[in-house]
Amino acid sequence: MKTFIVPENIAISDSGFIFLPSTGETFTLNELGKQIFKLLQAKKTIEEISSEILKEYDIDTLTLERDIEDFILRLKSLNLVTQV
Amino acid sequence: MKIAITGLNATDNPGPGVPVIRSLRHSKEFDGEIIGFIYDVLEPGIYMENLTRKNYLIPYPSSGLENLYERLAYIQQQEKIDVIIPTLDSELFGFVKLEDKLKELGIKMFLPSFEQLNIRAKDKLFDFCTDNNIYVPKNILVSSVLDLHKIPEEFDYPVVVKGIFYDAYIVNNLEEAKTAFLKISSKWGLPIIVQEFLKGDEFNVVALGDGTGMTVGAVAMRKLYITDKGKGWAGITIFDNNLIEISKKVIESIKWRSGMELEFIKSSETGQYYLLEINPRFPAWVYLAPNAGQNLPYALLQLALGKKVEQFDKYNVGTIFVRSSWDLFTDISVLEKITTKGEI
Amino acid sequence: MSAKKIYERPIVTKNQAGFMNKFGSSSLVKPKVEIDGVLVKDLVQKWGSPLFVISEKQIRSNQRNALRIFKSRYPKVQFAWSYKTNYLKAVCAVFHSEGSWAEVVSEFEYQKARRLGISGENIIFNGPDKSENALLTAIKENAKIHIDHYDELYKLLEITEANNLKANVAIRVNMDVGVYPKWDRFGFNYENGEAWQALKRIVISKNLNLIGLHTHIGTYMMSADAYKIATNKLVDLAKGLKNNFNINLEYIDLGGGFASHNTLLGQYLPAEEVVPSMDQFADAISSGLIELSGSLDELPTLVLETGRALIDDAGYLISKVIANKRLSTGKRAVIIDAGVNILFTSFWYKHKIHPANETGVHTEDTAIYGPLCMNIDCIRDSIIFPNVKKDDLLVIDYVGAYNVTQWMQFITMRPNVVMIMQDGTVELIRKSEDIDYIEQLEILPSSLKNR
Structure with a gap:
């Protein structure tokens, strides 16, 4: 089971805007990106996040799995999450 | 409003x-x-x-x-x-x-018309000036790096390499010309203008045409300080009837309808003003004009609203602008x- | 059960100075769900993907509009459809039914025009390569032969003499119109007097009947002014012919080359902003023709061989998303089933691309690649594009010119081409290729069989 850690002092605003105090970088997330990011902050696992989204959105499991995979890859490359 | x-x-x-x-x-x-x-x-x-x-x-x-x-x-x-x-x-x-x-x-x-915009486009300016007896530096259009090899056939180095919209570099040899070509073309596209380099002082005029051929106002300025990007960081209003008359002639023959900046170089060899560029809008130093007595932007606003404006007939010489960072x-x-x- | 929310992939974008040009909740890329009232998904369901779609309505409206614009400025105007731009029978037939002649540049194109029932006198035969056989046929059928070079001129003198025939000819003139690059490889040069020499040679021949002058100053011309200069120079020659030899030309042919609304690679502003309108081209040409004097009967007809500007926006290419990828740089890439082998124009245009359905508002800098296993197969190397899924359909705009003539069978085969007719029905106008079609011309030497 994969767990991801979001750097501590990051805040995400309601508009999906992230400011990374350590580097001064800013990021913008769309609605679902924001939701997933908040769930990651709340230390949810990928499985928990997936099942929550599947309940809420009109999407199939495989597509979602692929999109979350891609999203987390992006977050990692932007240093917004680290994997443990 | x-x-x-x-x-x-x-x-x-x-x-x-x-x-x-x-x-x-x-x-x-x-x-x-x-x-x-x-x-x-x-x-x-x-x-x-x-x-x-x-x-x-x-x-x-x-x-x-x-x-x-x-x-x-x-x-x-x-x-x-x-x-x-x-x-x-x-x-x-x-x-x-x-x-x-x-x-x-x-x-x-x-605004100017589409045709007027095209006349002042940097690649058309040459023909326009020669047709109207205005001095202008010689230039050629190039569309590929290979064409740069033709530069020595047309003029001596150094030459000025310019983009259609923005950017200009003075280059001393083929290698520099290639670098400038690539830099400009990657950002602003083709063609690129290669222009004769003239030695002399630079003078700029900000002007406003009302669309009938009339020049509402025109203020001439000489740059006092030029940044390494070639931008004027300080300037002073000057008056030379010759310079203002050439500017009026340009506005009259195009029937220019909008603000405009004309860039000239006064050749140290011939003493003539050469028109380098017509910019189809006010320059960034336009606030010098109202400070010298011609509020051209406000006049443009009046024209846009369909109101009549009086022609300005004079301005103060010796008004200085100094740009600052803040x-x-x-x-x-x-x-x-x-x-x-x-x-x- | 309550309805679930509409899904949009989770996206994160790093904000960078100079790249933060978004407007809250509106997307810059509009979906194109239908073409001429026919749903894109229905077209693909029936005819497969990729699929070229041509709009009959758009062709007719372009042609009528162009004719109206020129006729309102000059009394005698004749268009000739440039075959090389798009020579599918159905496309040519639409132009011919609007009254256009055929403008051909090879024996093959000449034959195509004849097969469509176009009579020789309504065919303009251009180009540097016309075989003796082709010339003989063209002469016999009264086609309008535009002479490209001296060797061709002498060949014509020889053929007409030997067969005791008369040929209707014009010469193609090349000239300096102040634009770069100069097209001086076709025709006779104006400035150095070569054109005038050639005309004099034609005038004294008893077998060549000089009926016109032709020039074609370039392709994708962004300057209307250049056409004025070109017109002036042809008019000057026409006046010379009138004054010296009392010849009234039947027509002056200004060729084509008007830019379409496709934006060139390396061009910063979109074409729709910088390309002169058809009215501006027409103004430039007609202001040059004013110099001609004489009665209506004596005035030459203005012939135009406009290709691209009349067909480009009547053609669409529908393509399907094969896959989404993330490149090593983090940039998004989308692979689609239409490659550069069928979309040749992607080598010089920044084609507009629309998704065929509503997408989310988030866009990302994306590379769009074709399906070929070749590095050059890139449709757009950088386009701000919304997120699309596998099997989503895309519509590529302005592909009517030069694609279905320059396309090639390479790795994949060429797809169906359909035309949406004026009444909204859809007709197949060229079948997709299959392996039998491709192999029917191949011959396997017997020694290589049954190894």
Whole structure:
């Protein structure tokens, strides 16, 4: 089971805007990106996040799995999450 | 009355938006509200206090007319803008093509025609000047790096390598010419202009044509300090009848309808003024004009509103502008708002 | 059960100075759900993907509009459809039914025009390569032969003499119109007097009947002014012919080359902003023709061989998303089933691309690649594009010119081409290729069989 850690002092605003105090970088997330990011902050696992989204959105499991995979890859490359 | 103005990029390569706004405010009669149209969330004008009441991001000129129109139509629903004053070269074609559609939305502008824009396009200027007995440096158009090998056939190094919209480099040999070609073409596209390099002093004129051939006003300036990007950082108003007459001749023969900047070089060899460039909008130093007695931006606003304007017949010589850098401070929440909402 | 929310992929974008040009909740890329009232998904369901779609309505409206614009400025105007731009039978037939002649540049194109029932006198035969056989046929059928070079001129003198025939000819003239690059490889040069020499040679021949002058100053011309200069120079020659030899030409042919609304690679502003309108081209040409004097009967007809500007926006290419990728740089890439082998124009245009359905508002800098296993197969190397899924359909705009003539069978085969007719019905106008079609011309030497 994969767990991801979001750097501590990051805040995400309601508009999906992230400011990374350590580097001064800013990021913008769309609605679902924001939701997933908040769930990651709340230390949810990928499985928990997936099942929550599947309940809420009109999407199939495989597509979602692929999109979350891609999203987390992006977050990692932007240093917004680290994997443990 | 609401007036929207673009070009709030008061950076080290400044757009004319901020000085145009200051010029409008300079007029005692002006009581309009200013809206900023911006392309980037870090345009300094956004962060200046009491400059604009509100700012809206608009799409880059390269993203197409339809997008620009839709964005403007959306903004118009919120704001009911009376006049737009575009101030940047690259956006002019778009606004000219949208003129009629924007008029239907109740928005007035005071712009040159498409044909006039083309005459002043850097690649056409040469023919225009020779047809009208105005001195102009020799130039050729190049569309590929290979063409640069022809430079020695036409002129001696150094030569000036220029983009169709922006950017110019003085180059001393083929290698430098290639570098400049690649730099400019990757950003501003083809063709590239290779121009004879003339030694001499640079003079600039800001002017306003009313569209009938009349020059509403014209103020000449000599740069006192030039940055390493070739931008004037300080300048002084001067008067030479010859310079003003050439400028009036240009406006008369094109029947120019808008603000304009004419760039000249006075050849140290021949003593003649050579017209280097016509910019189809006010320059970033335009606020010098009202300070010297000719409020050309305010006159343009009057023309846009369909009012009559008096011709200016004089201005003060010896008025100086010195540009300064001035740091502005704000909180991250401002950046957040403009980034996520597109307006502030 | 309550309805679930509409899904949009989770996206994160790093904000960078100079790249933060978004407007809250509106997307810059508009979906194109239908073409001329026919749903894109229905077209693909029936005819497969990729699929070229041509709009009959758009062709007719372009042609009528162009004719109206020129006729309102000059009394005698004749268009000739430039076959090389798009020579599918159905496309040519639409132009011919609007009254256009055929403008051909090879024996093959000449034959195509004849097979469509176009009579020789309504065919303009251009180009540097006309075989003796082709010339003989063209002469016999009264085609309008535009001479490209001296060797051709002498060949014509020889053929007409030997067969005791008369040929209707014009010469193609090349000239300096102040634009770069100069097209001086076709025709006779104006400035150095070569054109005038050639005309004099034609005038004294008893077998060549000089009926016109032709020039074609370039392709994708962004300057209307250049056409004025070109017209002036042809008019100058026409006046010379009148004054010296009392010859009234039947026509002056200004060729084509008007730019379409496709934006070139390396061009910063979109074409729709910088390309002159048809009215501006017409103004430039007609202001040059004013110099001609004479009665209506004596005035030459203005012939135009406009290709691209009349067909480009009548053609669409529908393509399906094969896959989404993330490149090593983090940039998004989308692979679609239409490659550069069928969309040749992607080598010089920044084609507009729309998704065929509503997408989310988030856009990202994206590379769009074709399906070929070749590095050059890139449709757009950078386009701000919304997120699309596998099997989503895209519509590529302005592909009517030069694609279905320059396309090639390479790795994949060429797809169906359909035309949406004026009444909204859809007709197949060229079948997709199959392996039998491709192999029917191949011959396997017997020694290589049954190894």
